[in-house]
Amino acid sequence: MEPMDLFGLKSLLICALIFVPLEHMLALRTQQKIFRKGIGTDVIYAVVNGAFLKICIILMAAAAMGVSASLVPEKVTMTVSGQATWLQVVEIIIVADLGVYASHRAFHAIPALWRFHAIHHGIEELDWMVSFRAHPVDQIITKAVSLLPVFFLGFSSEAITVYFIIATGHALFLHSNVRVNFGPLKWVIASPQFHHWHHADQRDAYDKNFASHLAVIDALFGTFHIPGSRMPEKYGVDEPIPTDYIGQHGYPFVRGTQQGRNTGDAVVKPTPEEVARR
Numbered sequence: 636m637e638p639m640d641l642f643g644l645k646s647l648l649i650c651a652l653i654f655v656p657l658e659h660m661l662a663l664r665t666q667q668k669i670f671r672k673g674i675g676t677d678v679i680y681a682v683v684n685g686a687f688l689k690i691c692i693i694l695m696a697a698a699a700m701g702v703s704a705s706l707v708p709e710k711v712t713m714t715v716s717g718q719a720t721w722l723q724v725v726e727i728i729i730v731a732d733l734g735v736y737a738s739h740r741a742f743h744a745i746p747a748l749w750r751f752h753a754i755h756h757g758i759e760e761l762d763w764m765v766s767f768r769a770h771p772v773d774q775i776i777t778k779a780v781s782l783l784p785v786f787f788l789g790f791s792s793e794a795i796t797v798y799f800i801i802a803t804g805h806a807l808f809l810h811s812n813v814r815v816n817f818g819p820l821k822w823v824i825a826s827p828q829f830h831h832w833h834h835a836d837q838r839d840a841y842d843k844n845f846a847s848h849l850a851v852i853d854a855l856f857g858t859f860h861i862p863g864s865r866m867p868e869k870y871g872v873d874e875p876i877p878t879d880y881i882g883q884h885g886y887p888f889v890r891g892t893q894q895g896r897n898t899g900d901a902v903v904k905p906t907p908e909e910v911a912r913r
Contacts, residue, residue, distance in 0.1 A: 673758060707789065720793050832861060
């Protein structure tokens with residue numbers, strides 16, 4: 636694998652050529668700058684962590700396919716890989732997103748995991764680059780839970796490649812600074828509005844909208860939250876997340892007094908209404 640492919644610089648440039656103009660044309664927050672605070676850190680995440688994640692996924696695929704060769708009848712894997720590519724892609728999206736939902740919900744519910752996931756939620760301005768900001772522990776666990784079944788079942792390399800292209804593009808779109816109306820489809824497909832509410836630092840939106848592709852999964856499990864046509868007033872978390880790349884990687888391992896949603900010592904800040912009732 637060539638360094639350029641490993642670090643994805645060409646892909647990152649292509650994504651910039653797509654999403655920077657898109658965010659300009661369909662801007663949700665028109666005053667938000669392209670070079671907003673923290674974007675340099677996110678570029679490092681995209682290049683360095685992106686390369687690390689690719690290596691991890693390759694190792695996961697090799698391990699899963701090795702185990703599959705011993706445990707899964709060849710007839711099963713041949714049947715799975717013999718389906719039409721488009722059907723395999725649909726099946727991969729469903730299987731992978733169920734895994735994403737389960738792991739994502741766990742990262743919000745378990746205090747020790749939340750400290751890793753809080754890095755992704757610490758950003759206060761959303762755009763397409765935010766999708767790259769995630770702690771490696773967060774990324775590896777989520778990818779393992781969502782992708783190991785895909786590799787294990789024997790889906791074709793073509794279908795998996797198409798899925799990765801769709802998944803990457805959709806992730807960038809969900810975080811982008813755009814206002815797009817999905818209409819009734821908002822209950823089925825994850826939209827920017829759907830995911831922006833997941834990032835909202837507002838009590839009514841906490842621990843909602845966990846799916847990465849299929850909003851219907853959240854609807855089925857009672858975690859769907861899109862209040863009409865409104866968008867969140869603010870993003871981020873109440874706990875003080877380091878702003879630098881190294882500090883963010885070390886943050887989950889430093890125990891201290893933290894203010895946020897689900898940290899180990901967390902105390903969710905009361906709303907003004909709750910204070911008034913006391």
